[in-house]
Amino acid sequence: MANSNREIGDYGLIGDCRTAALISRDGSVDWLCLPHFSAPSVFAGILDASAGHFSIRPTGPFRVRRRYLENTPVLETLFETAGGTVRVLDALAILDGLKPMKPMRELLRIVEGCAGEVDLTIEIAPRPDYARRPARLREFKGIGWAFHWGNESLFIRSNIALDKAASSLHGHIRCAAGAKYRISVSYTRGDPAIFPSLGAEADLRHEKTISWWRDWARQFTYCGLHKEMVLRSALTLKQLTYSLSGALVAAPTTSLPEAIGHDLNWDYRYCWLRDAGLTVQALIGVGFADDARAYLDWLLHATRLTWPELRVVYDIYGRQSLKEEELGQLQGFRNSRPVRIGNGAYRQLQLDVYGDVILAAEAIVSAGGKLDASEMRMLKGLGKTVCREWRKPDSGMWEIRGARRQYTFSKIMCWVALDRLLKLHAAGHLSLGPLEAQFRHERDRIVEIVEQRGFNPALGSYTSELDGGHVVANLLLMSSLGYIAPTDPHFSDTFALVMQRLCRNGLLCRYEPGYDGGKNRESSFGICTFWAVEAMAARGEMAAAETMFDRACSCANDLGLFGEEIDAETCAAIGNFPQAFTHVGLINAALAIERAKSGTAPC
Numbered sequence: 001m002a003n004s005n006r007e008i009g010d011y012g013l014i015g016d017c018r019t020a021a022l023i024s025r026d027g028s029v030d031w032l033c034l035p036h037f038s039a040p041s042v043f044a045g046i047l048d049a050s051a052g053h054f055s056i057r058p059t060g061p062f063r064v065r066r067r068y069l070e071n072t073p074v075l076e077t078l079f080e081t082a083g084g085t086v087r088v089l090d091a092l093a094i095l096d097g098l099k100p101m102k103p104m105r106e107l108l109r110i111v112e113g114c115a116g117e118v119d120l121t122i123e124i125a126p127r128p129d130y131a132r133r134p135a136r137l138r139e140f141k142g143i144g145w146a147f148h149w150g151n152e153s154l155f156i157r158s159n160i161a162l163d164k165a166a167s168s169l170h171g172h173i174r175c176a177a178g179a180k181y182r183i184s185v186s187y188t189r190g191d192p193a194i195f196p197s198l199g200a201e202a203d204l205r206h207e208k209t210i211s212w213w214r215d216w217a218r219q220f221t222y223c224g225l226h227k228e229m230v231l232r233s234a235l236t237l238k239q240l241t242y243s244l245s246g247a248l249v250a251a252p253t254t255s256l257p258e259a260i261g262h263d264l265n266w267d268y269r270y271c272w273l274r275d276a277g278l279t280v281q282a283l284i285g286v287g288f289a290d291d292a293r294a295y296l297d298w299l300l301h302a303t304r305l306t307w308p309e310l311r312v313v314y315d316i317y318g319r320q321s322l323k324e325e326e327l328g329q330l331q332g333f334r335n336s337r338p339v340r341i342g343n344g345a346y347r348q349l350q351l352d353v354y355g356d357v358i359l360a361a362e363a364i365v366s367a368g369g370k371l372d373a374s375e376m377r378m379l380k381g382l383g384k385t386v387c388r389e390w391r392k393p394d395s396g397m398w399e400i401r402g403a404r405r406q407y408t409f410s411k412i413m414c415w416v417a418l419d420r421l422l423k424l425h426a427a428g429h430l431s432l433g434p435l436e437a438q439f440r441h442e443r444d445r446i447v448e449i450v451e452q453r454g455f456n457p458a459l460g461s462y463t464s465e466l467d468g469g470h471v472v473a474n475l476l477l478m479s480s481l482g483y484i485a486p487t488d489p490h491f492s493d494t495f496a497l498v499m500q501r502l503c504r505n506g507l508l509c510r511y512e513p514g515y516d517g518g519k520n521r522e523s524s525f526g527i528c529t530f531w532a533v534e535a536m537a538a539r540g541e542m543a544a545a546e547t548m549f550d551r552a553c554s555c556a557n558d559l560g561l562f563g564e565e566i567d568a569e570t571c572a573a574i575g576n577f578p579q580a581f582t583h584v585g586l587i588n589a590a591l592a593i594e595r596a597k598s599g600t601a602p603c
Helices: 199-217 227-239 273-285 289-302 352-366 373-389 408-426 435-453 473-480 489-502 526-538 542-553 580-598
Strands: 011-015 020-024 028-033 041-043 053-058 063-068 075-080 084-092 105-125 136-140 144-149 152-158 163-165 168-176 180-189
Touching: 011 075, 011 084, 011 227, 020 084, 075 105, 084 168, 084 199, 105 199, 180 199, 199 227, 227 273, 227 580, 273 289, 273 352, 273 580, 289 352, 352 373, 352 408, 373 408, 373 435, 408 435, 408 473, 473 489, 473 526, 489 526, 526 542, 526 580, 542 580
Parallel strands: none
Antiparallel strands: 011 020, 020 028, 028 041, 028 053, 053 105, 063 075, 075 084, 084 105, 105 168, 105 180, 136 144, 144 152, 152 180, 163 168
């Protein structure tokens, strides 16, 4: 059963670049959507104890140690009891290729006796469609079991005897040293029933999965500070990438709360354009140029239907209509209601996304990539939209609901869009023709407005809104985006005020309390602390940068994973988990430190 006392950071992630599962410290798969990230859940115990889980755990008291196998997301959990030790290896199998008779997805769990004897209890209780649909359970004598709902099936094979109890399967074993047990949970929708082989063939699938991940990780080129943390972040980003399109979801979960017991619960299983530029920079910076290019390809493909305008968020297939609804049957993580699916942010106007997409394209070209004629046409069309739209109020990067505002950072990202298009033109990568003069004029006009109304002389700082008096953490990106020099007095004073108002216990919040209209005190937002590290490194404040970087890294869970937010008092993970944006920030902060040390990009 899902434990109401679990923390968000108690979970580990496994993935196959199509979907992902969360597994608790005590061996329960409490989140898995099939067949892809934003599909309905099959196990959702993290949101409600009755919403499905797949647990393997000792029957008596135990201690837990866990880790990822080197250079992989294959999770090893060691259960230590008074009588012995067992390990459980968990993976979502990589099932590449077009060979026949394979399931669409497979969760493979291998149990091995390490010392003595340990009594284990197994329970498999799928609850499809966020626990809204019943599954019919059927036994295939001598083969295994199957759960059916609609045209979808979950097939269970194991060399552990499993018995039916209500709508679940249960098993008990005494695992002795040297013993090995395998449980395969495979999924198929609309295709012939597939029961994957066990024994040596299951071991081979497991070994091939490990090899696939290690082959991918060999591209990793970074060798600076916190190398293992940076690689783990890259592996996490890869797990959150939908390989069939190149899309990267913000997180694999929905409705893990930003404040326990409150209603700040959103569905993050989609792709936000605001993440694009920084994500592509991070992937290229540590050696994964092909993944960065695939992400840009998805960006430009997914936005074709709305071009030359961009939406805020898309699903993995590029669909932008993500109707938000509440699931009243689920109690939410530790009673944090409501549980939501879909995301109403798709209706918002966020002008910063134009700069993010064009920044991603510029990063690809800077790394030696090329733009084809269609891509050039698309980018120029985005620039024309920026010229037409940048004066409008919008909902901003943080998607604050309610009336639109004149966010300073949105203006700066519109400046980034036009500035990068002009640079691509000057370098011969993009021909703007008569658009050059228009783009240059509007870029300069944005600067005039930001300097006249986005900088508050009384505060000595840039502000969150034109003519405003608040600061937000994304102002720290002004320097790394090339808008202003890191040592410029205006940026220095802005940096100081942001740190004064938003930093608690060495971690940064997004904005000041109450700025979003909410009643809850904002936890620190993961990526914001890493932005501060980048700014410090660019300013030559290396000791401070490394101290803050160490502080932020210390807040990862034992597997190196971060949520959306971090409790500044306890370091507990808050919000959807793991959060791609936080891991992007970690990578870029590490790269910034190494650049500042050497004057060049790290090895």
